[in-house]
Amino acid sequence: MATHEQIETWLDAVERELGLHGTVESSQGLDAVARITELVADRVGPAAAGRTAFLIGAAAGRAEEPPVAAQDFTEKIGALARSWNADTERAEPPNDPANRAG
Template sequence: MSDDAAAMTPWVQAVTKELGLHDVDTVAAVDTILDLTSDVAHSVSRPGAPVTAFLLGIAAGRADEPDEAVKELSTRLSDLAENWDG
């Protein structure tokens, strides 16, 4: 777990509880989302980072296995961002 993820753990746990997301792997999700948003912020645009995370959340929420979808889709989106020439 990264230092950023560790610092965010209480907040993320409170949010997942508030949203009724009791089955979410918060540790893996935070590391994955932070990595993705960093890639987007540095390769595409800073405002694109939270928007991308939001869209990833919608896509993962529609998947049969949301935790697996987050892993797979975030890898695809990171690759897209790192190769982005807009």
């Protein structure tokens, strides 16, 4: 597994390749991506984390102000992830025909 320093070196190289090195959006975005991927991995599943980050980035990239949109989308998807299992943790699904007296 890579060390923290190796990860930072990797991310620096990726930023340079994408023309993002040293931008405020890049540093804030990386922190936000780290938080949202950890949350999604924990609440939804590890396989969904990277894909979720990609979808947020794709949606933000289409917005008029991508950095603002990325922050907004990250907050919105974070709330969705935090509530993801709320419905499945109920004792019985609401309005389930199988639970009706017959």
